[in-house]
Amino acid sequence: MPRRVTIDDVARLAEVHKATVSRALNAQTRDQVNAETLKRVKRAARQLGYVPNAMARGLRTSKSMTIGVIIPDLMNPIFPPIIRGIEHVLQAQGYTVLIANTDSHDEVEVSAFESLLQRRVDGFILATGRLDDQPVVEEAATADVPVVLVNRDSGVGRYPLVSGDNARGIELAVTHLVELGHPRIIHVAGPPNFSTTRTRAEAFEAAATRAGVEHDTIYATALSTDAGFEAAEKLLSDNGVAPSALVAGNDLVALGLIRRLRVQGLRCPDEVSVVGFNDMPFAGDFWPPLTTVRMPLREIGAEAARLLLRGIEAGEQEAATLTLPVSLVVRGSTGPFRS
Amino acid sequence: MPRRVTIDDVARLAEVHKATVSRALNAQTRDQVNAETLKRVKRAARQLGYVPNAMARGLRTSKSMTIGVIIPDLMNPIFPPIIRGIEHVLQAQGYTVLIANTDSHDEVEVSAFESLLQRRVDGFILATGRLDDQPVVEEAATADVPVVLVNRDSGVGRYPLVSGDNARGIELAVTHLVELGHPRIIHVAGPPNFSTTRTRAEAFEAAATRAGVEHDTIYATALSTDAGFEAAEKLLSDNGVAPSALVAGNDLVALGLIRRLRVQGLRCPDEVSVVGFNDMPFAGDFWPPLTTVRMPLREIGAEAARLLLRGIEAGEQEAATLTLPVSLVVRGSTGPFRS
DNA sequence: TTGTAGGCGTTATCAT
């Protein structure tokens, strides 16, 4: 591998000092340099195939123009749209996004964070919020690095959070099921250590009570199809009376529920109605097409990025919570109650 | 923001020279330092919350321990598993993965590549291969940076490629449909500038001819549900005789085809059988569950990462092509021919 | 086993 071209090489060819090259090649300082020389420098740079070294620059400027994004599970289809929103905003500002996927593994989360910190990312977007002990958020606080939480809140620290309106979403779901005549609704929530779970479960309790409908909440062990499948299992074995309407913790859980119900010979929506949450990609292609609460995933990512950028520029962060509006998408997994 | 802790700060507190700190903190050179001092250094580092600066290190070592991954479309569900495979291998070796998503936009691809090059990534994994003009691959060649292609081959340059056995996959699909008695099979291929499209289309031609079945190939404008939908549209309007069996360019196209057929009142698999390609996540949850060719996506990513690492270590790359075995997953979207 | 010194490629601050 031939040694990389440096700013000195360009300077030599253009017959100017490297400081001039630096000025010529940076938009900020470009106007400080003579039009003639600018042209010469540019030509030399192109001719040599000069590529500025971001590490050297970052070392000097103590900015990496890099943002770390930590995701609990890339395989969950809600994250690609969120990431896209993040990237869209950040790329436009010249930032590069470093994505780390933890597979919901705590120790991976810590090491990913550490690794990103070593790279001196200018800020973090964390989608891994948990209400219980979360070392990374604490570390972020001591490291004094800008952080924005996305989707899920964290129990510790006070960081900005961008999410959809979980409470409103549940309310819409419950109202929809009540209007369909369902006398009894079960909420199959996610793990209790997610803020989303808590908010949704509370909203469910409130909405169902207000509607005067019989209701109950059970907790899945994760926000996955498998966990949904298991939850349905428990539901079917525990309960004498099979419920006619289910509000799932998210779309994956909904999918798992439906799968298990089908095994039991229970048709959705004929015998059981199921509402999902998130409106993840392809939610409309499943069988049956999922009725679900639409989260503006892309926008959530974009807003998180904007909030982070603002925090970085300001040098300090306001602990604002940004809640974006949601809506109910009625498709095929819900139908009228039939006794 | 308080100034970051440097190796000098640690050295001062531990009362040693910074060179000793450096040695103590690097696994490679740790054994060169006295056990006592090692302990002191470690304690000092922890006490100060020292985080090594990867940019400074990279500048010095001219290695970034960073790999750039360029993906055409993160929203395509085949990529998360591939990325996971890549990350799994790379993280274990201390590398950080920089993911750039181009949304199939050429100019974004170039700028992402440029940006990654500036960061002095130690190598690239490109999932954006195209047979026609592809500036990035050429740039990679002139920049003399290690590259591994994943899934799709490129027309220019000679880089290692890791993919599934496309030809064999199509063969399995055709055989399956022929065994079901279908007398006429249409291949709805992807865009012709993808190597996968070409390989699959050729294999289709060969397999169908060999089986002595009537057949034809049409090309979708993209590998997406929308493009599949449109292709079905064309198929239905052009053709007097509706085909009874379709081999799609990938699962997304298959989904689009099925969607459009349903609009037409054509039931899958009762009236039309459809085979997908890739076995992307959730392929089994659609309606009907997709019969498709299973690509070992995770393994493809992992092998690409291994190949790249080998190339980086060796300082040169063998232009090997690694083709991983595929299989047919028979689910609900294919059924016997009914005249 | 530890210290010394130089340099990786840039940019910022001077001085010219």
Added chain:
DNA sequence: ATGATAACGCCTACAA
């Protein structure tokens, strides 16, 4: 408008 110089934080011969 341009040049000279130092410094960002780290690693690695080499010397002690």
